[in-house]
Amino acid sequence: MMRRALLCAFAAVAVMLAPQPARAWDDIGHMTVARIAWESMTPQARAAAVAILRGAPPETGIAGLASDPFWAGSDPDRELFTRTATWADIIRGREAAGHQLHQASWHYVNFFWEQPAPGAPGRDLDRPHLGLAVDSLQSFLNELQSGVVSQERKAVVLAWVLHLTGDVHQPLHASARVSSASPDGDKGGNDFKLEGRHNLHSYWDSAITRADGVWLPGERTVGDFIGGIAGGVMRRNPRARFASALRDVQVESWAHGSFVTAKTRLYPASLHSGEEPPAAYNAMSKQIAESAVALAGYRLADALNRSLGH
Secondary structure, X not given: OHHHHHHHHHHOOOOOOOOOOOOOOOHHHHHHHHHHHHHHOOHHHHHHHHHHHHOOOHHHOOOOOOOOHHHHOOOHHHHHHHHHOOHHHHOOOOOOOOHHHOOHHHHOOEEEEEOOOOOOOOEEOOOOOEOOHHHHHHHHHHHHXXXXXXXXXXXXXXXXXXXXXXXXXXXHHOEEEEOOXXXXXXXXXXXXXXXXXXXXXXXXXXXXXHHXXXXXXXXXXXXXXXXXXXXXXXXXXXXXXXXXXXXOOOHHHHHHHHHHHHHHHOOOOOOOOOOOOOHHHHXXXXXXXXXXXXXHHHHHHHHHHHHHOO
């Protein structure tokens, strides 16, 4: 029954997801980040990462994430690594194994800025940021490199690193736009309503899915599906293009880059509350999202190569 539900869910990946507060890239986006990282990691780092995840405490639910053939595919190690990038969202569910480890505030860091009119230049506001994504991810990266942290603890740390690296590269996970309609900030676009039940945040969460989410269940595995998306993103956004950005290993800088993207590009005059974004905005969102997901994957690979590749 669960496998049938998952098949139905993936068959509908081209449909925009319903809004969910404080999420970043949907499952496909997060798995694409992890798959790009996997393809860019050393064999030693891959082996170490998989060993850590397979040794996770049972109560976390991590080790069994790819136990079903639907997920395991032809390379169970790779698919466990890839699917673990969604674990931090899975444990939001109260009945999920590992729910006791859920922390909503770790998924985002909102920097405040003001836009006086649609499409107008934004200006930074001197308000304390909200959310702990930067502090949490930097702390977890430090733990992953530590020689005194237990392997059981590192399994949880690695699962968070796989997820939060994607989170801080979603532009609306670093932004709180202040306007006359949202004087307290729009919560990363969650309060910017589009047509129907959707909002700007959920629109960006599913940007990768909308761009490449065509899949007929039974024709290929989940691994093939994600691998195809990741391969296309990497071809259009090769690592060499990000040579300068990859020299920056500070998580705060990663998040600030996402903030600048949100402030300068995500709220043009053509975007109207209560309406669907125009075609030109949709095309722009695909380019920005693919670039962000590629950079997140390359940065994640580099971080894991440094921590686990010895």
